Amino acid sequence: MTSDRTCFANDLQRDLLDRQAFTFRHQLLGHPALTLENLGRMIPTLPGTQVHYSKGSLQRSDDFDQAQKLHGNGLSIEETIETIRTSDSYIMIRSPQTDASFQPLFRDLIGDIEGLMRQRGVGRQAHSPMLYLFISSPHSVTPFHIDRYANVLMQIQGTKEIRVFPQWDERIVPSTVRESVMAQSGKRVEWKPEHEALGTAFHLAPGDALHIPLAAGHHVLNGPEVSISLSIFFHTDATRSLSQAMALNDLVRRRTGLPLGAVGRSPLRDAVKAGVWRTGRNLLAALRGRTAST
Numbered sequence: 387m388t389s390d391r392t393c394f395a396n397d398l399q400r401d402l403l404d405r406q407a408f409t410f411r412h413q414l415l416g417h418p419a420l421t422l423e424n425l426g427r428m429i430p431t432l433p434g435t436q437v438h439y440s441k442g443s444l445q446r447s448d449d450f451d452q453a454q455k456l457h458g459n460g461l462s463i464e465e466t467i468e469t470i471r472t473s474d475s476y477i478m479i480r481s482p483q484t485d486a487s488f489q490p491l492f493r494d495l496i497g498d499i500e501g502l503m504r505q506r507g508v509g510r511q512a513h514s515p516m517l518y519l520f521i522s523s524p525h526s527v528t529p530f531h532i533d534r535y536a537n538v539l540m541q542i543q544g545t546k547e548i549r550v551f552p553q554w555d556e557r558i559v560p561s562t563v564r565e566s567v568m569a570q571s572g573k574r575v576e577w578k579p580e581h582e583a584l585g586t587a588f589h590l591a592p593g594d595a596l597h598i599p600l601a602a603g604h605h606v607l608n609g610p611e612v613s614i615s616l617s618i619f620f621h622t623d624a625t626r627s628l629s630q631a632m633a634l635n636d637l638v639r640r641r642t643g644l645p646l647g648a649v650g651r652s653p654l655r656d657a658v659k660a661g662v663w664r665t666g667r668n669l670l671a672a673l674r675g676r677t678a679s680t
Contacts, residue, residue: 392494393540394502394595403506404536404599404624407550409588412540412595419487420542420616425521428485429477430464436484439466442476442526446605447577450531467521470612476526479519492517495618499538509623518617526613528606530577532559534568534629535619537598541590542616545609549585553602554650558584561648562639564601568629569636575603590615600625601632631659634666 395411402408414420429437440453449456459466459475466475483492492515499512514535522528524544539548551558559567559575566573585604588596598604600621621629628649635646649656 392498393491394498394538398502400502400506403502403597404508404622406552407586407588407596407598407602407604409590409594409596411593414491414540414542414616415593417491419482419491420614424487425519425614426467428482428487429467429479432479432482432484436480436482437463437477438480439463439475439477442474442523442608444476444527444529445577446527446530446579448529449574450529451574453529470521470523473523474526475523476528477519477521479521481516482519483517488517492618495538496620499618499620503622506622508625513621513623513626515618515620518619520613520615520617522608522613524608524610524612526606526608530575530603530605532564532567532575532601532603533598533619534570534601535621536600536625537617537619538595539590539598539615539617540595541592542614543592544611544613545589545591546613546615547587547589547607547609548596548598548604549582549587550596550598551581551585551603553599554648555584556648557581558603559601561635561650565632565636565639565649568601568632571636571640577605600628627660628656630663631656634659634663 393413395413398410399408418424438454439459441457441459444453444457459473461473466473466477482488496512496515499515500510503509503512558581563573563575567575590596631649635649638644638646647655
């Protein structure tokens with residue numbers, strides 16, 4: 387296939403980046419970093435802080451962030467990998483690019499993301515990019531949650547259905563909860579089965595990729611095979627500003643009790659909030675630096 391990209395095919399709807407979920411094709415099938423042999427070698431060598439695993443038969447309403455603590459599978463990571471077809475398990479690897487075999491792939495993905503950002507006009511550099519690798523048993527469920535970054539998920543092996551919900555819909559995730567999750571100040575999203583029809587289902591097979599916008603709620607159901615998928619999370623200039631605006635909203639609400647207008651409704655208001663957040667953070671950093679030097 388002729389492509390001006392290394393990892394992504396040319397069938398992207400780049401105008402939808404940051405705006406809504408869409409699928410396209412990726413070009414990573416057969417990549418040496420993603421073979422079962424390399425994964426089996428690499429995963430046990432990583433620090434425990436990067437490897438999270440739990441049972442796979444979770445409910446959509448379970449706390450995704452606490453799954454490893456609340457729903458352990460009772461196995462070691464080596465046993466989990468060896469029995470992944472039958473052990474009802476879910477493995478999440480944070481920052482696999484700390485292993486040398488993933489570093490070229492990470493650089494290539496960042497290059498493709500930044501090319502899309504420039505074409506879309508939402509910045510030239512991907513902020514805080516990171517990789518996540520997911521390996522899960524047949525029929526595993528990833529509970530309903532939102533991500534703090536924009537995301538491209540690439541299916542490598544097996545199939546899955548991902549249902550993605552509109553990112554600013556107050557019926558699905560109220561703005562006060564969304565902003566708290568983004569600011570990591572204590573609240574978590576709650577799944578309500580009656581909202582299922584408000585989402586859009588995407589069926590992924592090997593070679594398929596899905597863009598999930600910042601803070602768009604979603605849950606996942608794996609097919610009848612072991613699933614391997616890879617995500618790159620990142621901020622564009624636009625999503626970073628939205629994240630900062632949500633952090634300001636959450637901070638003001640917790641400190642003063644004053645409600646601020648929800649983020650995602652007024653680009654101008656969101657930009658002002660993000661500017662206030664950055665100014666305050668920079669001022670605080672400067673004051674801390676002055677105190678340390680005196």
